[in-house]
Amino acid sequence: MDGIVTRETLVKWAPLLVLLVLILFFAVMEPRFISVRNMARIAIASAPALMVAVGVTFIIIMGSIDLSMEGTVSVSAVVFAFAFLAMGGTVLSWAWLALPLALIVGAVIGLINGLVHVRLRIPSFMASLAMGFVGTGFALLLTGGDRIRIEDEVFRGLLTERWFGFPVMCYVALLFLFIAWFIQSRTTLGRNFYAVGGGEELAHASGLNVDRVRVMGFMLAGVFYAVGALLAVGRIGIAETATGNNFMFISITSVVVGGTALWGGIGGVWNTLIGVLIVNVIGNGMVVIGLPGYVQDGVLGLLVITAVVLSTDRKSVSFVK
């Protein structure tokens, strides 16, 4: 990769390029794809997934992995729904307290997740996967397999109220994306994520409490999963054990396709935004131009491989496990 385009530049801008090419492709195949209404539809589909993906981005930057999102999303959604209905069933009553409660639930699950990983010295992959199962099981225990409907017009305003053609939930997601960006680039914690991901031994030797950073990271991720859960409930008006379904696949795929390296230290929340949009543009675009679903899965799989190939400097990796 000599010449004007260096490998770094390519890696940095490839995801955005892919997104633009995809949008152009679908727009040429079907002009209606590019309409504001369809952009809003893609944004609605992306908003909950974006929150979950942003959460896991922090973990992946640290070079760890978190697979607990499905369980965390389900538990947060279900606890929110029960509390919301118990306290009045409308945002205009004390039931609004259910919103911060959901975030606290997310944080607590993240905290337990982090502690299990750090204190018991279980790889994050296994610890979080197990916590995810615990979460799904707990959500099932709470609901007994039932769905809880949230009918409150004010809360459902997340979906039905539109500003400039886009529902409120899209702006909420954008707000939290900025918060995530702020944490990532303007706080010590955010810088520490990169330090741990870039070289854990070095960070440790420099006096950084790596364990504490890890636990904080998992807690923060849990909060973002809970935001994702709230938006998911806002979108379909139902909280159930299945609310968390598919979020693992979508969020990890998005983070990787967006160019955040699984080895840690590279990438960030803007990459994740691009990644989530790529995944959802494909999901929407394939149906819009009338390609069958299995092609969609195949294309996503190829994109993941391409993204990992691009974001990996193979000279620095002596073996792959």
Next chain:
Amino acid sequence: MSFIKKFIEQEKVNRRNFLFATAAGVGGFAAAGMFGPGMARAAIQDPTIAWSYRNRTNPYWNEIVSGGEAFVESLGMPKDALVHLINEGSSEKSLADVKALLARTNGDLALAIDTNDAPNARPVVEACAQSGAYVSTLWNKTDDLHPWDFGDNYVSHMSWSDEKPAEETARILLEAMGGKGGVVHLGGIASNNPAIERLQGLKNALVDYPDVELLAAEPADWDTQKANQVMSAFLTRFGDEITGVHCANDTIAYGVLEALRAEGIEDMPIVSYDGNPQAVQLVADKKILATVFTNPHWGGGITAALAYHAATGTFKPSEEPNEHREFYGPTIMVRPDDAIEFKTSYLDNVPTYDWQDFWGPSNGQIQYK
């Protein structure tokens, strides 16, 4: 693949045992093995009752198993007495769990099971028959596997044919559309039998409505959120051309309704399937035109009841006609006019069923194409 390997090995062992036994001149023993030790000990006093299924996260399976629990309670036992074997969608685990339970109970077992996929039914049934346990299957089995080939031990198989009811809901939908316009179908997991049958039902009905175009049929994997996204994309692709939506089940319909609500569309004709309580309420509110109730609670209870009563000797399966051994489960069409009444009598208060009326609500012998 290891499942297939295990299956082949097990088949080999069976055959070898049979040959050894015959060679040793104990053909009688082998014959007893073939026709089931159930004949030798017709009644098990107090069999363990078990339900083997996917998991409880799915509302449908939750209903099935609650029926199993209701049956166990009707025997005067606590509902914990029902043993749950949860396969999480793995045929291999399903078979392994059954074998473990057979070993533990020494064959004193009344098993109700959905074997997860059709090929897995044979090894499960054979393992049960060999240990003298009694098994009733639901949904999955291959067409060449029949209860009457296993004496008393393979008690019964129940399934549903969804093509006819799905065709009926489609006709209701197409009438509501005024017999013209465009319809989209959101289906289940593409390879699932019910998903295929429900789409076929729509296609059958469309033959009589030449002015209605099937715009697209896309799998939504029985999932509310996936259905929500697919419906959104359909709205981009077809816009106002869509004048009706045919959903493969209720969970899909919820996602479709919310996708329409996001666009401010309130009066789209929609039909669905399964008759979940919330869907029935939506039918009563005229948000959904029709859904089909398959009474999973009864299905789950009666499947366990059949296995139990065959095991304890209340009835002798081999003396029953074939239509009592392979039969279709019940289907009830729910329309806006009768939705409220249906909801009070079937859903709000789950009826107390007579778990010895094995075939009353069933729908005739299973037909193979």
